[in-house]
Amino acid sequence: MEKTLLLTQRDFKNELLAASTHIAMAQTTFSTLNLERAGELIQIEQAKQERIQLLTEQLSLRHSELVASLTRPEGLLATVPPFVSELPAADLLIHTAAVRTITPHEDYEEPADAQKLESTRVVIVSETAAFLEVTLQELNPAYAEQYAGAKSASEGTRSDWRAQWGSSMRRLLKGVLHTVAHDDLVLLGQAEQQAAGSARASDSRDEDRVAVSAHP
Numbered sequence: 001m002e003k004t005l006l007l008t009q010r011d012f013k014n015e016l017l018a019a020s021t022h023i024a025m026a027q028t029t030f031s032t033l034n035l036e037r038a039g040e041l042i043q044i045e046q047a048k049q050e051r052i053q054l055l056t057e058q059l060s061l062r063h064s065e066l067v068a069s070l071t072r073p074e075g076l077l078a079t080v081p082p083f084v085s086e087l088p089a090a091d092l093l094i095h096t097a098a099v100r101t102i103t104p105h106e107d108y109e110e111p112a113d114a115q116k117l118e119s120t121r122v123v124i125v126s127e128t129a130a131f132l133e134v135t136l137q138e139l140n141p142a143y144a145e146q147y148a149g150a151k152s153a154s155e156g157t158r159s160d161w162r163a164q165w166g167s168s169m170r171r172l173l174k175g176v177l178h179t180v181a182h183d184d185l186v187l188l189g190q191a192e193q194q195a196a197g198s199a200r201a202s203d204s205r206d207e208d209r210v211a212v213s214a215h216p
Contacts, residue, residue, distance in 0.1 A: 019089035022124075023063050025117050026093040030060055033096070034104040042102045056099055059092050090124050097121065136172075139179060146172040 038052040097117065108114045129151075136143040150168035153161050
């Protein structure tokens with residue numbers, strides 16, 4: 001029992017250390033962004049630029065509140081707010097790094113920041129890939145093969161690799177969503193779509209599956 005507790009405490013400490021690194025790097029990236037021009041580098045419409053800006057600021061604020069909550073005297077676990085399960089710190093880092101690629105931004109103040117961000121990104125990508133390979137195999141071996149095919153396309157030299165990768169990942173995503181959120185669970189929105197006779201019914205069902213799979 002004591003050994004298990006020590007392992008749990010150690011794992012939790014490691015998770016906090018990793019989260020701390022991800023949050024720090026995300027904040028470093030966030031500070032270089034010109035969010036008033038979010039998405040401008042790819043010339044998206046104004047409404048979507050404003051949406052990116054709002055979402056990015058909301059995610060940053062949530063994590064600032066999370067970090068503050070961990071210093072409260074009631075205890076670490078007791079004070080972790082509900083949204084921590086909705087958005088891990090790694091996601092905030094990935095989001096801000098992605099927004100940076102489409103948004104006017106300043107250079108990092110320290111060259112070491114860019115190097116650290118890249119090394120952290122590599123770790124996150126490697127851990128995510130390893131998780132997907134194991135989990136998809138357990139869910140359905142065919143999904144693991146589709147994922148391997150998508151990876152192979154992305155590593156190839158063909159000029160249409162992006163289209164191949166995108167097609168494979170879209171099929172994989174739809175397959176996973178159909179598996180974790182069966183048709184009999186996807187009720188919300190279908191009646192409305194049928195009544196409206198919308199041609200978007202299929203896409204709507206997939207969106208509903210995302211919602212259902214997120215809240216089993």
